[in-house]
Amino acid sequence: MCKIITPSVTIFDENDHVDIDGNQKVIDFLIAGGVDGILALGSTGEFTNMSLAERKALLSMYVKHTNGRVELYAGTGCLDVAETIELTNYASEIGYQGVFIIGPYYYGLNPDRLFEYYDEVAKSVKCNIHLYNYPERSGHSLDAETVKRIVAANINVVGMKDSIMIPAHSNEIILAINKKDFQMYSGFDDQFLYNIAAGGCGGICGLSNIVPEIFSSLVDACRKKDFDKTFQLSNLIHGLMPIYSLDSNPSLIIKTLMNYRGVNVNKKSIFPFTDISDEKLTYAKKLIDQVLARYNWICQE
Numbered sequence: 433m434c435k436i437i438t439p440s441v442t443i444f445d446e447n448d449h450v451d452i453d454g455n456q457k458v459i460d461f462l463i464a465g466g467v468d469g470i471l472a473l474g475s476t477g478e479f480t481n482m483s484l485a486e487r488k489a490l491l492s493m494y495v496k497h498t499n500g501r502v503e504l505y506a507g508t509g510c511l512d513v514a515e516t517i518e519l520t521n522y523a524s525e526i527g528y529q530g531v532f533i534i535g536p537y538y539y540g541l542n543p544d545r546l547f548e549y550y551d552e553v554a555k556s557v558k559c560n561i562h563l564y565n566y567p568e569r570s571g572h573s574l575d576a577e578t579v580k581r582i583v584a585a586n587i588n589v590v591g592m593k594d595s596i597m598i599p600a601h602s603n604e605i606i607l608a609i610n611k612k613d614f615q616m617y618s619g620f621d622d623q624f625l626y627n628i629a630a631g632g633c634g635g636i637c638g639l640s641n642i643v644p645e646i647f648s649s650l651v652d653a654c655r656k657k658d659f660d661k662t663f664q665l666s667n668l669i670h671g672l673m674p675i676y677s678l679d680s681n682p683s684l685i686i687k688t689l690m691n692y693r694g695v696n697v698n699k700k701s702i703f704p705f706t707d708i709s710d711e712k713l714t715y716a717k718k719l720i721d722q723v724l725a726r727y728n729w730i731c732q733e
Contacts, residue, residue, distance in 0.1 A: 434634035434654050436624075436647040437505060437617065438467045439474030441687050442482070442490065443697045450482075450490050454697040456497050458641070461695045465644025468634075468651065469503035470494070471532060475569065475595075476638040478683050479507055481702040484515050488522055495527045509534035509564060513549065517556045524559030532593050532636075534564040540571035543578040547585075554586035561588055566595040566619065573601075576608035583609055593636050595619025603630040622670050625662070628654060638682060639672050642689045642720065646727055664730050668723045675719060678712045681705045685716055692717055 440462060443454030462470055472494050473479040473487055482490070491506055498504055506523040508531045510516045520531050535541055535549055554561055563582065567573035573596065583589050591614055594602040599618070606616050616632035618624055624635040624647075640647040646668055653661040678685050684701040685708055691699060700706075 434624075434628045434632075434651055435468040435503075435617075436634055436640055436644075436651050437469040437471050437503070437636045438462050438640040438644060438647075439471045439476040439507075439636050439638055441641050441683050441690070442473070442477040442479070443687070444700045444702075445698055446700065448481075448700070448702075450486055451698055452493055455490065455493065457695055457697050458690070459494065459497050461690070462641070462644050463498070463502050465640075466648030466652075467502065467640060467644050468648075469505055469529070470498070471505040471507060471636055473507035474532065474636065475507075475566065476641065476683055476686065477507065478681070478702045484510070484519060487519060491519075491523055491528070492526060504528050505562075506531045507534070507564070508532070509536075511536050511538075513552060516553055520553065520557045520559065520561070524557065528559070530560035530562055530590065532562045532564045534566060534570055535572060535574075537570040542572070543575060546572060546574060546578055547581050550582045550589065551585055554582070554589050557588070559588065560590045561586070562591040562593055562615065562617070563589065564593045564595075564619075566593075568595070568597075574605075576601075576604040579605050580608045583611075583614070591615025591617065591633070593617045593619045599623045599626045599630075602627060602632060606631045622666075622673050624650065624669065625654075625666050637669075638686060639669065639675065641686050642675075642693060643672070643723065643727075646723070649727075649731070661730065661733075665727075668727055668730075671723050671726075672719055675716050678716060679705060679708065684708055685712070688713060689716055689720055692720065 508519040618627035621637040650665040
């Protein structure tokens with residue numbers, strides 16, 4: 433069954449500390465929008481600039497505030513493998529359904545190093561692990577053979593998020609693993625339909641922070657085999673993809689557009705992503721207005 437999981441933005445206050453009230457507003461907005469799950473501390477959540485203590489505090493707040501209303505997942509990849517293991521075990525202990533782990537970024541690990549890393553983590557934790565492949569940001573890519581080795585050696589490696597420009601890469605891994613219960617998610621919003629057609633589970637889509645109802649409607653249409661509506665809703669998501677091209681860290685514009693939609697939260701993002709031009713913001717708002725108008729028309733059919 434396909435799902436939409438939102439890699440939620442993290443709201444910071446003016447002193448760069450986690451804003452509890454703001455993050456709770458985000459959670460409530462996403463749940464009201466009908467998403468199946470929330471992934472805290474993903475790339476959209478700007479985890480790279482947060483200390484281990486800050487990450488733990490945010491994960492704890494998510495469990496308390498969601499109170500079982502939605503599936504919860506945590507991004508627990510850290511540069512230090514010991515911190516990755518510690519944060520993963522912490523997430524498991526407080527109630528997360530699973531974690532997504534990106535490999536150590538910057539150094540560009542080869543397949544053998546990637547296997548060693550994930551094998552060490554998987555054997556040191558007690559929860560379900562999803563690999564997180566994002567070559568553009570990590571400097572390495574998990575190929576099908578490496579993923580197959582990792583999964584074969586560790587029963588708790590149950591899935592993967594694949595953020596890669598070539599969607600056939602996900603298909604290669606699905607075929608190599610050849611397990612119906614292996615959970616493959618697309619990390620790019622416009623690959624949602626390709627993912628489920630290839631046997632995946634759906635998407636972990638940053639734009640669902642802004643328009644969760646469109647993504648949840650897409651999931652509903654897919655489950656009901658309403659193909660006309662499925663294609664129409666997928667087309668809406670494709671129409672929003674230019675938002676990602678406005679900055680290399682889209683979190684600022686996503687938070688700004690969430691405010692535009694009525695979610696009153698601080699727009700502050702990690703330094704140096706401190707502002708967005710009026711021209712870019714006007715363009716992004718126009719995209720949102722156009723897509724929401726078309727969405728309302730589709731819903732009335």
